[in-house]
Amino acid sequence: QVQLLESGPGLVKPSETLSLTCTVSGGSINNYYWSWIRQPPGEGLEWIGYIFYIGNTNYKSSLRSRVTISLDMSKNQFSLKLTSVTAADSAVYYCARHDVIPLMEHGMDVWGLGTTVTVSS
C-alpha cells in the first residue's frame, strides 16, 4: 500500500524559501503524477502544482513565478520549493498522487497526512 509522508521545516521566515519533501513508500514514483496541495488556516484546499515521473511539471498560474517541484527518483521522493514567502503562504501542505488520465479526471487517490508550515519572523 502506497504511503506518502511530508517533511520539512515548520517555520520559515518571510521572504525566504519554503522547502518540503514528500517520501513515497510502498510503491514507485514511476507512471504517476505527484501533486502538492495546501490548506491555509480556516480556508479551503488549493492545488499548487504537479510533476510527472519523467519530469514534466505544471504549476498553479498564480504561483508559477515562485514554485518549483522536482523529483529524486533514487530516493523515491519529490520536493516543493516556494520562494519569497509571506504570511499568506502559512498552511498545511499535502502531497498526493494521481494517475495519467488527462485533466486529473480520476482525482488524487493517495494523500499524505500533511505538514504545517508557518511563515513568521
Added chain:
Amino acid sequence: HSVLTQPPSASGTPGQRVAIPCSGSSSNVGSNPVTWYQHLPGTAPKLLMYSTNQRPSGVPDRFSGSKSGTSASLAISGLQSEDEADYYCAAWDVSLDDYVFGTGTKVIVL
C-alpha cells in the same frame, strides 16, 4: 479565491439525504469531469468520487455524484454520523490551466 462555489454548510439528521451543490463555469465544471474529496480536519483528504459519478473502491454507494451544465452535486443518502466532515469539489479549469477546488462544505449530522 476559489473558482468553484459551494455552500459553507449543509446538515441533516441520521438517515436523511443531503445534497451538496458545486457551482462552476464553462471552463471547469461545464466542460470537465468533477471530483469530490472528503476531509476530516487533522487527517488526509480522501477521494470520494471521480469522473463526476464514479466511486473508488471502498466508498459506500450512499454517496453519488451528478452534473448538469456548470453545476455538480454530491448526494449522501442515509446520512450517518461518520459522514460529518468537510467536502470539496474539484475540476480542471481549461482557461486557468489549473486544478481548482470548491470553497468546501461542512456537513453536520444533527
